[in-house]
Amino acid sequence: MTPIWSKACLALLASAAIGLTTSAQAADDCPLPGNLRVVIGSTSTGGDTYQNSSIVVDQLAKKLDINAKVDAVGVMPAFQALERSRHGNTIMIFHDGAYLGNLYGVNGYPNIFDKYIVGPTIAINPGNAYLVPKDSPYQTLDDIMAAAGNGKQIRVAIQPGGVSEIGFSALKNAVRLKYPGKEGNIVAVNTGSQADKNQLLFDGAADVINGSVQANEQYTQLPADDQKAMRFVWITARHDTIAQTEAAGMGDTSREQLLQYVTPNVKVPMGDGQDFTFDKEFFFLYNKDMDPAAVKCIDTALADIYDQGEIQKQQKRSFFIPDFKPSAQAATYLEKKSEEYRTIIDDLKS
Amino acid sequence: MDILSHLTPMFFTLIAAGTLIGIIFGAIPGMTATMAVAVCLPLTYAFGLVNGIALLLGLYVGGISGGMVPAVLLNIPGTPSSITTTFDGYPMAQRGEGERALKTGIVASIFGGLFSAAVLFFFAPVLADFAIKFSYVEKFLIILLALTVIASLCSNMLMGIFSGVLGVWLSLIGTYSITEGGNGEPRLMFDFMQYYLIDGFSLLPVLIGIFGLSTILLDAENGFADAPGQGRIKLKGGARFSFSIFKGQLVNLIRSSGIGTFVGMLPGVGGSAASVLAYSQEKNFSRDSSQMGKGAPQGIVASESSNNALTGGALVPLLSLGIPGDSTTAILIGAFTLQGIQVGPLFIGNNMDTWYLMIIALVAANVLMFGIMYFAIRHIAKVIEVPKYILYPLIVMMCVVGAYAINYGIMFDVWTLLIFGVFGYVAQKIGLEVVPLIIGFILGKSAEVYFVKSIESYGNLTIFFTKSPIAAFLWVLIAVSVAFAIYLRVRNRRRGASSLVE
Numbered sequence: 001m002t003p004i005w006s007k008a009c010l011a012l013l014a015s016a017a018i019g020l021t022t023s024a025q026a027a028d029d030c031p032l033p034g035n036l037r038v039v040i041g042s043t044s045t046g047g048d049t050y051q052n053s054s055i056v057v058d059q060l061a062k063k064l065d066i067n068a069k070v071d072a073v074g075v076m077p078a079f080q081a082l083e084r085s086r087h088g089n090t091i092m093i094f095h096d097g098a099y100l101g102n103l104y105g106v107n108g109y110p111n112i113f114d115k116y117i118v119g120p121t122i123a124i125n126p127g128n129a130y131l132v133p134k135d136s137p138y139q140t141l142d143d144i145m146a147a148a149g150n151g152k153q154i155r156v157a158i159q160p161g162g163v164s165e166i167g168f169s170a171l172k173n174a175v176r177l178k179y180p181g182k183e184g185n186i187v188a189v190n191t192g193s194q195a196d197k198n199q200l201l202f203d204g205a206a207d208v209i210n211g212s213v214q215a216n217e218q219y220t221q222l223p224a225d226d227q228k229a230m231r232f233v234w235i236t237a238r239h240d241t242i243a244q245t246e247a248a249g250m251g252d253t254s255r256e257q258l259l260q261y262v263t264p265n266v267k268v269p270m271g272d273g274q275d276f277t278f279d280k281e282f283f284f285l286y287n288k289d290m291d292p293a294a295v296k297c298i299d300t301a302l303a304d305i306y307d308q309g310e311i312q313k314q315q316k317r318s319f320f321i322p323d324f325k326p327s328a329q330a331a332t333y334l335e336k337k338s339e340e341y342r343t344i345i346d347d348l349k350s
Numbered sequence: 351m352d353i354l355s356h357l358t359p360m361f362f363t364l365i366a367a368g369t370l371i372g373i374i375f376g377a378i379p380g381m382t383a384t385m386a387v388a389v390c391l392p393l394t395y396a397f398g399l400v401n402g403i404a405l406l407l408g409l410y411v412g413g414i415s416g417g418m419v420p421a422v423l424l425n426i427p428g429t430p431s432s433i434t435t436t437f438d439g440y441p442m443a444q445r446g447e448g449e450r451a452l453k454t455g456i457v458a459s460i461f462g463g464l465f466s467a468a469v470l471f472f473f474a475p476v477l478a479d480f481a482i483k484f485s486y487v488e489k490f491l492i493i494l495l496a497l498t499v500i501a502s503l504c505s506n507m508l509m510g511i512f513s514g515v516l517g518v519w520l521s522l523i524g525t526y527s528i529t530e531g532g533n534g535e536p537r538l539m540f541d542f543m544q545y546y547l548i549d550g551f552s553l554l555p556v557l558i559g560i561f562g563l564s565t566i567l568l569d570a571e572n573g574f575a576d577a578p579g580q581g582r583i584k585l586k587g588g589a590r591f592s593f594s595i596f597k598g599q600l601v602n603l604i605r606s607s608g609i610g611t612f613v614g615m616l617p618g619v620g621g622s623a624a625s626v627l628a629y630s631q632e633k634n635f636s637r638d639s640s641q642m643g644k645g646a647p648q649g650i651v652a653s654e655s656s657n658n659a660l661t662g663g664a665l666v667p668l669l670s671l672g673i674p675g676d677s678t679t680a681i682l683i684g685a686f687t688l689q690g691i692q693v694g695p696l697f698i699g700n701n702m703d704t705w706y707l708m709i710i711a712l713v714a715a716n717v718l719m720f721g722i723m724y725f726a727i728r729h730i731a732k733v734i735e736v737p738k739y740i741l742y743p744l745i746v747m748m749c750v751v752g753a754y755a756i757n758y759g760i761m762f763d764v765w766t767l768l769i770f771g772v773f774g775y776v777a778q779k780i781g782l783e784v785v786p787l788i789i790g791f792i793l794g795k796s797a798e799v800y801f802v803k804s805i806e807s808y809g810n811l812t813i814f815f816t817k818s819p820i821a822a823f824l825w826v827l828i829a830v831s832v833a834f835a836i837y838l839r840v841r842n843r844r845r846g847a848s849s850l851v852e
Contacts, residue, residue: 013544023426039758044680044684045391045680045681045683045684046674046680046681046682046684046686046687047687049685050684051688054392054688058395071758072388072758073758074529074549076548077549077757077760080545081759101528105547106528106534107525107535107536108534108544109547114447159528159529159531160528160530160531160533161534162528189806189807190531190532191530191531191803192527192529192530192799192805193529193530193617193618194673195617195618195667195671195673195674196531196618196803198671198673199482199485199486200807202485203485203807204483205807205808214687214692215672215694216694217692218672218692218694218695218696218697219694219695221695221696222695222696225481227479228479228482228671228695250692251692251694251696256444307790311751317690318687318690319690320677325652333733
């Protein structure tokens with residue numbers, strides 16, 4: 001049997017086995033079921049959540065010698081599945097959107113720090129970005145803030161209530177700090193998918209869109225006379241995060257070029273002399289009643305996987321920055337992070 | 351990469367395997383092409399990009415094509431886009447022409463599939479540039495145009511429109527999702543329903559319930575009438591299939607394939623709109639559409655050529671813009687991202703070999719789909735010779751399993767199936783028209799999103815008339831479509847009246 005067929009057959013057998021009931025335990029000291037379902041807060045199998053989860057879950061399954069499958073069920077079904085699973089048969093992987101939804105008051109988003117156990121962080125997608133048409137009069141984010149400060153309305157296409165909106169809120173907050181009373185000139189155009197946001201830019205119905213390095217980089221390579229051509233004006237990730245990407249960057253945009261769009265080159269004041277940054281981080285969530293031994297088991301397995309160093313290469317090839325923190329550390333870190341963003345959101349509300 | 355080195359027996363075996371598995375997924379009520387592609391997506395890790403894509407394209411084409419089998423034989427659309435195949439396919443099957451209907455659908459499918467593959471190959475970048483001229487306003491008008499089919503399809507205009515509006519209302523239960531730019535607030539339900547209905551009713555369980563389960567319930571009124579062999583649908587007995595059936599259908603084939611390809615290119619409009627539009631345009635513009643809805647092959651030709659043309663159409667924005675054209679290509683994009691390949695406006699230019707291999711895989715999948723289905727169909731069609739008291743419990747079981755699986759194991763989807771099965775049964779008893787109702791349900795949510803977004807983006811209602819020449823042209827099509835539907839109704843009424851006088 002050729003290796004490719006062997007792998008395919010193994011993959012098929014693994015998939016089929018997930019449908020069977022089995023009481024196999026990974027190990028005596030690791031009370032995880034033999035079949036682990038990992039739900040994600042996205043319905044897309046082409047997005048970063050699925051891609052990153054697949055990489056990690058694949059390694060985790062091998063390490064623990066269990067069957068594990070990523071199901072792209074979406075946020076609400078994922079939360080519901082998590083609530084039903086007290087024995088750790090189902091766990092969840094999602095990103096900062098899990099708590100941002102709650103901060104923005106989106107219906108159905110619980111306070112994850114109260115309702116679930118926050119598991120380990122696994123990676124950062126450093127690509128959260130804001131773009132303008134290539135022929136836009138705004139060359140930089142400073143131009144955009146100055147225009148808003150001078151009374152010009154700036155329409156920003158975002159998907160509300162999550163990662164897409166937090167950069168918008170920070171921008172609005174920055175205008176509030178630099179040009180008090182003018183923040184109302186930064187206007188959200190609420191929309192859905194990346195395709196919808198791009199379309200608003202093509203139609204001239206938005207001045208700025210939220211996008212990502214991965215999804216929009218090729219558009220930045222188009223000639224200026226192309227209706228689809230765009231330019232980055234801001235990447236929300238920290239400077240240190242982008243500095244960890246491969247030198248080649250993404251597509252035809254090198255790491256050095258990407259660094260032009262992050263702080264300190266692009267400043268978005270947040271108050272107290274700090275600039276706003278946002279790393280989109282992926283982490284596990286568990287049912288509140290999950291056995292602490294199972295939580296520890298996943299922590300230990302992931303620590304081993306990250307110690308070996310192979311997963312980091314795989315993640316970096318896919319434009320993710322490896323970012324493993326065990327559960328307890330991750331929970332404290334993410335809660336602190338959410339409190340910082342709560343301040344911005346609350347300031348704007350008031 | 352050398353293209354020829356990738357055209358291995360493995361490449362073609364995977365396409366054939368994908369097509370066959372896809373056909374099986376499409377043919378099982380509740381299983382779809384999207385699900386087939388999603389299940390096999392992780393396999394692309396093992397197979398690599400080219401072979402993985404070959405498998406997934408086979409699944410895609412097979413899944414879309416397989417949907418016609420239960421649509422014709424059981425009156426259950428295997429996929430949402432084969433809903434219009436039931437309109438003429440099932441009546442043909444009832445009069446013993448199941449095999450003829452299926453072969454008509456298969457030939458129409460390969461025509462639509464190859465037509466769209468050719469369009470994709472020769473015009474993808476140009477068409478992608480054209481597709482982005484369709485903003486929210488134009489997309490809303492396309493949905494509105496598809497909704498005008500209600501006027502053509504109902505037997506009682508007033509009841510048909512009422513049923514269509516009821517379908518739209520049902521589609522709005524849930525939330526205007528925040529992931530679509532809405533406010534995420536629950537509506538049209540009581541508080542205790544929020545846990546189950548936050549995302550509304552799922553399309554496929556509703557579809558299978560209203561079409562499949564209600565048909566079974568209606569038949570169940572007859573008890574075991576066919577137990578001794580009476581009342582059973584015969585496989586043969588009606589007219590046999592011959593290619594002469596396509597005489598005079600060239601315009602229908604090209605128009606429907608063109609509509610399918612074009613609608614596939616528009617992200618978010620959805621595959622069901624393509625077959626509904628193609629069907630309604632054939633009904634309005636053909637010389638004689640009096641038999642459509644009663645078992646006319648031209649209806650199957652319109653439906654199946656358009657839904658298979660979706661495949662190439664949906665790949666246009668995927669490969670030219672990095673934007674999936676439909677739910678299946680949205681999963682297909684995962685095959686690229688899992689391999690770390692960017693899909694965007696430079697994809698074709700940067701990956702010429704992959705592009706050529708995808709076209710070859712698409713054409714091969716269509717040819718293999720034809721080969722597999724055309725020659726296997728006489729055996730598949732025998733399913734309708736199975737006595738109903740054996741067949742129907744099996745169908746109900748498959749429907750339940752399919753409904754449970756469609757959203758990765760949500761029990762409420764099974765309840766949705768049963769609720770809408772009973773609802774469909776009651777609806778037909780009290781005179782509601784299920785076809786307009788389901789079309790309203792399928793298109794309602796998109797209509798809402800595009801309508802609201804148009805207003806939000808442009809501020810007033812006049813934008814629907816003044817946005818662009820494309821919008822004006824779509825209004826003309828809407829007006830013509832409605833006018834034709836009224837004209838045909840008046841003409842048929844007069845004919846009916848004069849035949850009564852005679």
